[in-house]
Amino acid sequence: MPATGRMLRYDMMQFAYAMRLRDYIGDTDAPLIFVMDGDAGLKQSFATVFQPEVSAGRVHLAVIDFGKAMTNDMRNFVVAESRTDLCASTGLAPAELNPVPANVHAGIVDKEVAVHLA
Structure with a gap:
């Protein structure tokens, strides 16, 4: 373990990022488009956290594959x-x-x- 701080699993960090972003912009009624690379964990995190908005058609996830x-x-x-x-x-x-x-x-x-x- 590092002398200071803690190690985080990458997938948990992605999920926490999506949750924090939802805290910041989750109350808006504006349509949202999240554009991300093909990282499966990032896509899954955003799809899970923003699932009600995705189902309602207010949030779109655009996954870019290179x-x-x-x-x-x-x-x-x-x-x-x-x-x-x-x-x-x-x-x-x-x-x-x-x-x-x-x-x-x-x-x-x-x-x-x-x-x-x-």
Whole structure:
């Protein structure tokens, strides 16, 4: 054991994190979208803690899976395909999307994700 503090199991820490987050934002009526990586423990923790809200359709869990075995060419193809889909759904031309700052681009993507989840 460490001289100070305590060791925690990783899954217990994930569950505690989800519970603490629910304490902070659980009273809101706003729809919530939690985006997380493919860690099974994290997904299970959030699904358990926010189960009533998930069942009511107020909370969505988006689990992102990364293709770690992809080549750069494959990644570039996925990015290009995604940009084409984004342009089609927003009505923006690629020339209009290219100069958009990263924070504005992220906002556009967030809005499109919310539309597709609704």
